[in-house]
Amino acid sequence: MASSMPLVGRSLAIFTVSIVMMVLSFITVSLRVFVRMYIVRAFGWDDTLMVAALALFIVLGTCCMIGSKDGIGHTETDFKNLELYKRALLWWWLGQMLYLWASVVAKVSIALALLRLTVKKLHRMILYAVIGLAIIIALMFWLVLLLDCHPISYFWDQADPSAGSGTCLSVKILLDIAYLYSSLTIICDFTLGILPIILVWNLQMNQRTKVAVGSILSLGAIASVAVVIRLPFLHYYADSDFLYSTYQIAIWSIIETGLGIIAGSLITLRPLFRWLLDGSISYGRNARKQGRKTVSYPLYSFKSNRVKESDDPSYWRPDIDAGSGKLVINTVSSPRSNNFADDNGSQEALNPELRPVASYGQPPGVTVKKTFVQVVEER
Known part of the structure; x- marks a missing residue:
């Protein structure tokens, strides 16, 4: 088996970000599970989905860590072994596939949590529309990546001149779909951030409490910041030095998913702070x-x-x-x-x-x- 590449520069950045976001996500989801199972005693579907999102994210982070050791973030000239280069492309492809589903599962979990606060039919329709749109665009982009090359293995085998024949989609088509996916994702995230403020506004509580509760519930949209930051880097999909140029896309995809999981879990921890302050037994x-x-x-x-x-x-x-x-x-x-x-x-x-x-x-x-x-x- 080919030896690994050194963890320096961009590969080290991907490796570090993956570890940090995985640890923070694991801690917050673990606290969420503790609150829902021990304090509140009401483990629901949104909690199950967030645990599933964490599992997918851990696999995603593992792929990114292994991929960075195998050469993601390095230039083509750094590779002295063709098998190692193909393996790095494979890890990048797997990471993108996992990113899509980890991200959408976290969004659906947040939307289901917000459904508990909705009374008006319009608000519920908006949340269901966000859930449907998030699933549709994730499925769409997932199919594009899955069917990008025919056969599928040609995505990483095309680096080998001796590999069999195959075809891949035009890079322009891939870029257009990537921009569409990112734009619709931003819309979903901002909707999940603005709607809680509308829901809380008419509740019978003082202004300070409204601001606090609305801000906490709106944390679920913080992932949209990472999506916006990633937009200017999407054109690097078309760069010939693919693994070196797309490191920013990899980093901000990891941050986006991790922030969604972390923020979506933080909004459930209010009973934990009260439990710590009161020292009371679970409800x-x-x-x-x-x-x-x-x-x-x-x-x-x-x-x-x-x-x-x-x-x-x-x-x-x-x-x-x-x-x-x-x-x-x-x-x-x-x-x-x-x-x-x-x-x-x-x-x-x-x-x-x-x-x-x-x-x-x-x-x-x-x-x-x-x-x-x-x-x-x-x-």
Whole structure:
């Protein structure tokens, strides 16, 4: 087997970016799985798709790392072995195929997560249109790459003069399709970034919370930045020194997919921060252990002194003397539903119209506390 090429210059850049994005993606998706399976206890389809996107991305990153060691990022004159050059072309081809599906699966996962916040039919239609468009353009470009050369192996065998005959599509056609794919991808990404702001705008929350929630949900569109940056480099597909000239395309394709996975997972980590601050047990864990038993649930989440003081009835009814002996606290508890989160969701429902309904048709249980004065007649 031919020896590897040295990791220097552009090949080293591809290798480094692949490792960094793979590690960051793995960490964020692992945290997402922890939140969805342990804290929220509602692992949905969008979470499954994001795990699948991570798996595809890890294979993509591995191909890029091996390909960079085999010569991606080097000039043709650097290759002293024809077999090594063909192998580098093969890794580049495999990487592009994997990039398409890792990217589109991450987009579909983000769109499914946003569907939980939608009430209006128009918004749901837009999200379904984004899902459909993302799948169609990925399938289209995937077929172009798959059928670019006939036979398929001619893509990397054409470097060998002794190889059999074959044909490939015109580079101009490939470039036109690449520009079309990138343009439609930008539209999908920006839609996933703008729509959350529209969804959050009409929710009943203060302005600061709206900005925070909208910004977090819009992180899913951050991958569009990498697509925009990659656009000026697409013409290098037509360069004769292919492996050396297209290194920017490889790098920004890796960054685009990695950012999509990372940002799409970050939007689900809100319960994790609350769990760390509160030190409370997971939402679903108590419900599953208690079954249908009566359980009390506080209506607040942060243990500040002000909130602790609110447990004192005089905080709410200053006209009542807690030391008079006439104060009675009546606590009404209702069962906690096991269906706290939507099966297909990735974060807590922010829209009150979409709150889940517990089993037996009952709404999720809450604890209600009220105080009143009991009149005791003297004898």
